[in-house]
Amino acid sequence: MKDPLLITKNEILRFYKPVNPHTHKGLQGHAVIIAGSYGKIGAAVLASKACLKSGCGLVTTFVPKCGYQILQISIPEVMVVTDENANFITNIHLPLIPQVIAIGPGIGQELGTQKALFEFLRTNRIPLVLDADALNILAQNQSWLELVPENTILTPHPKELERLIGKWNSESEKFQKTVAFSEKYKVIVVMKGAPTHIINKNEIYKNTTGNAALATAGSGDTLTGIITSFLAQGYEPKYAVKLGVFLHGLTADIALPQTGYQSFIASDIIENLGKAFLELDN
Numbered sequence: 001m002k003d004p005l006l007i008t009k010n011e012i013l014r015f016y017k018p019v020n021p022h023t024h025k026g027l028q029g030h031a032v033i034i035a036g037s038y039g040k041i042g043a044a045v046l047a048s049k050a051c052l053k054s055g056c057g058l059v060t061t062f063v064p065k066c067g068y069q070i071l072q073i074s075i076p077e078v079m080v081v082t083d084e085n086a087n088f089i090t091n092i093h094l095p096l097i098p099q100v101i102a103i104g105p106g107i108g109q110e111l112g113t114q115k116a117l118f119e120f121l122r123t124n125r126i127p128l129v130l131d132a133d134a135l136n137i138l139a140q141n142q143s144w145l146e147l148v149p150e151n152t153i154l155t156p157h158p159k160e161l162e163r164l165i166g167k168w169n170s171e172s173e174k175f176q177k178t179v180a181f182s183e184k185y186k187v188i189v190v191m192k193g194a195p196t197h198i199i200n201k202n203e204i205y206k207n208t209t210g211n212a213a214l215a216t217a218g219s220g221d222t223l224t225g226i227i228t229s230f231l232a233q234g235y236e237p238k239y240a241v242k243l244g245v246f247l248h249g250l251t252a253d254i255a256l257p258q259t260g261y262q263s264f265i266a267s268d269i270i271e272n273l274g275k276a277f278l279e280l281d282n
């Protein structure tokens with residue numbers, strides 16, 4: 001295995017684009033987040049809010065009907081499109097063409113949702129971020145991985161990774177198998193952990209920000225929103241993932257002196273995004 005390259009502030013500043021003073025919301029990108037099911041609409045809220053708070057101009061969130069009021073009330077800035085079904089997603093129909101679509105946080109694995117994901121992947125040509133239950137569904141239907149566009153970003157935590165690539169006997173085998181998976185399906189794998197690694201074919205990157213405060217519910221859902229935001233804003237996938245994991249970790253490093261490890265929650269990631277961006281701008 002090659003030595004991983006470090007994702008540091010200097011590395012990020014090689015491609016980070018400060019916001020253009022003459023930009024407008026139409027130029028800042030439109031992202032769609034497909035997320036949530038009954039009891040897990042919070043995942044949709046966290047991913048969508050993180051996406052907006054990372055600079056995306058417009059965010060439309062697709063949820064089952066039970067998520068409509070929750071989203072409209074908790075994040076008025078987000079537009080909402082609902083599935084025809086009440087409690088889980090069964091038929092993905094979008095009345096718009098966004099720059100990027102993220103799918104998976106909190107969607108569950110109901111058979112109807114699995115079928116909806118298959119139909120969606122069969123017809124979709126828009127760049128994708130796949131997380132959580134979208135990964136669990138693909139792990140059970142590996143042939144559907146052939147349907148994902150080149151450079152799709154997958155963001156598995158270790159258990160989701162194991163479901164996708166099978167068990168490993170050593171750290172080096174885990175990396176070997178993930179590199180092989182990334183090469184086979186031409187996808188970028190964000191191997192979430194402590195620390196997070198990015199596998200882009202045979203290139204391996206290791207993040208240098210973040211701490212155990214991130215070991216909290218919804219932490220990955222916010223990462224999905226952040227990476228999706230950077231894709232919508234025009235970053236190439238290989239840069240969107242680096243910027244996303246770096247800033248996500250940086251929020252926890254910034255917040256730690258105030259929150260300690262225990263009281264930091266996923267909403268604190270979103271709350272500290274502003275300070276994290278300012279560290280890049282200074």
Ligand SMILES: NC(=O)C1=CN([C@@H]2O[C@H](COP(=O)(O)OP(=O)(O)OC[C@H]3O[C@@H](n4cnc5c(N)ncnc54)[C@H](O)[C@@H]3O)[C@@H](O)[C@H]2O)[C@@H](O)CC1
Binds near residue numbers: 104219221
């Ligand atoms: N507020 C919400 O609505 C939330 C919804 N969530 C959604 O809930 C669904 C289930 O996700 P979960 O990830 O909880 O369930 P999973 O069953 O996918 O993962 C949990 C398992 O993975 C293991 N695991 C997780 N991180 C690990 C790590 N770093 N190292 C080793 N093992 C690790 C755990 O020990 C556990 O066995 C997803 O759709 C997710 O998006 C979660 O994000 C939690 C918050």
Ligand SMILES: Nc1ncnc2c1ncn2[C@@H]1O[C@H](COP(=O)(O)OP(=O)(O)O)[C@@H](O)[C@H]1O
Binds near residue numbers: 193196
């Ligand atoms: N001990 C840790 N140190 C650094 N980062 C961590 C640690 N534990 C978890 N994380 C990060 O938190 C996030 C957890 O993602 P995930 O398990 O998908 O959460 P959820 O599904 O609840 O949103 C990942 O980005 C992971 O790298």
Ligand SMILES: [Mg+2]
Binds near residue numbers: 132157220
């Ligand atoms: Mg997750």
